[in-house]
Amino acid sequence: MLRATLTLLTGGALAQMVPLLLGPALARLFGPEAFGLFTAFSTIAASVAVVACARYEYALPMAQDDAEATALLALALRIGLAVTLLSVPLAWALHVAGRLPVAWALPLSVAAAGLLQVFSLWANRAEAYRSLAASRFVQYAGAALLQTALGLAIWRAGRGQAAGADAAWALVLGPVVAVLLAALWLARRAPPGGWRALWQVPAAALRGVARRYRDFPLLNTPHAFLGTLQDALAVALLIAWSGEAAAGFWGLALRYLKAPATLVGSAVSQALYPRLTQSAPAEAQRAVRQTMAVLALPALGLMALLALAGPRLFEWAFGAPWRDAGELARALAPYIAAHFVAAPLAVVTMAWHGQRWAFRxxxxxxAVFLLCLAWGLWTGGLLRGAWAVSAGMVIYFGYYFWRLAHWPHIPARGAAAGEARA
Structure with missing residues (x-):
């Protein structure tokens, strides 16, 4: 597990280094309003993309043999195609309602993200960690490079002026293209018989895996969707009560604050998930406790750094107009530390058949997140909202960590994958 984590972490570190280094340039090429609209689009696109394949792709590492895995892969891709087509009228409706900037990119974003997620879990089943690391580099580094190139073109056309809200399309297009390229990279690992063979999988086999792993669409899909919907509603509250610039500060701050959790969490979860499905109960419990203990150390260091120097760091890196984002980072520091530890642990309840409990x-x-944010925005503005979020979410995550550390029913190795015990 350590070897797999380090492989993924190395690729992820290289992938995250490029956008982190280019971030100050992007903050000078694009204004807070453009980042605000980009954040609004990203949260809506993520809310749709996270359920693009009904989460059946997450059952791939649990499939008992290649035939079952191939049927799952075929089912996930069929559902992904249907959701992509449905996103076209959805994009039009949201655009007409004034809720979705850059509406034309929504179907492209959903299709690219769905493919990447399916191919990533397919590679994860094969433990192709080097390919996964390379795809992450293409995804994150490619997005930042494309955004920077488009921003420079707009900056030159505008004679040195930072791009405003009308240039949000450039921030949107870069990640969409990069995600598609990362998915194509992973698509080189074809299933038995090639990709065309997936369209020849019998309907009976599709129905069989759909029933066997029904907890993923019934429980994990609404769980994942509501998680991304939380971000979309938070941005909507910020725009409604504090304006697009506030949403831009929020989006930039969380983009950088959650980058370590994305980097480490993705690597740890991709290495941890197959181990939990294959380990004896005592070994699995020990792995989860050790993971939480190891992640707590850098999480506390990150929180201390943001509390002491958050505003100065953001002003130094992004310029004086972005100091407010640093104040926001300081207020969100306790929440970010807890999220850092929690990020890779979502796979634990999948492996332990605890999706019902996790969903509840x-x-x-x-509810805690949104109520705390709304109360803070209403009573004291953006910073009070951020402090309220930190206070509420630290209590919530504390209970979550305690429950995973004392999980009562860990399934024995080889137990039925589709069974739910909690």
Whole structure:
């Protein structure tokens, strides 16, 4: 597990280094309003893309043999195609309602993200960690490079002026193209018989895996959707009560604050998930506890750094107009530290058949997040909202960590994958 994590972490570190280094340039090429619209689009696109394949792709590492895995892959891709087509009228409706900037990019974003997610879990089943690391580099580094190139073109055309809200399309297009390229990179690992063979999988086999792994669409899909919907509603609250610039500060701050969790969490979860599905209960419990303990150390260091120097760091890196984002980072520091530890642990309840419990708890967490943010915005503005979020979410995550550390029913190795015990 350590070897796999380090392989993924190395690729992820290289991938994250490029956008982190180019971030100050992007903050000078694009204004807060453009980042605000980009954040609004990203949260809506993520809310749709996260359910693009009904989460059946997450069952791929649990499939008992290649035939079952191939049927799951075929089912996930069929559902992804249907959701992509449905996103076209959805994009039009949201655009007409004034809720979705750059509406034309929504179907492209959903299709690219769905393909990347499916191919990533297919590679994860094969433990192709080097390919996964390379795809992450293409995804993150490619997005930042494309955004920077488009921003420079707009900056030159505007004679040195930072791009405003009308240039948000450039921030949107870069990640969409990069995600598609990352998916194509992973698509080189074809299933038995090639990709065309997936369209020849019998309907009976599709129905069989759909029933066997029905907890993923029934429980994990609404869980994941509500998680991304939380971000979309948070941005909507910020725009409604504080304006697009506030949403831009929020989006930039969370983009950088959650980057370590994305980097480490993705690597740890991709290495941890197959191990939990294959380990004896005592070994699995020990792995989860050790993972939480190891992640807590850098999380506390990150929180201390943001609390002491958050505003100065953001002003130095992005310029004086972005100091408010640093103040926001300081207020969100406790929440970010807890999220850093929690990020890779979502796969634990999948492996331990605890998706029902995780879904119920997630509903509570999302309500806490939004209520704390709304109360803070209403009573004291953006910073009070951020401090309220930190206070509420630290309590929520504390219970979550305790429950995973004392999970009562860990399934024995080889137990039925589709069974739910919690």
């Amino acid at each position: 708890l997630a509903l509570v967490g999302q």
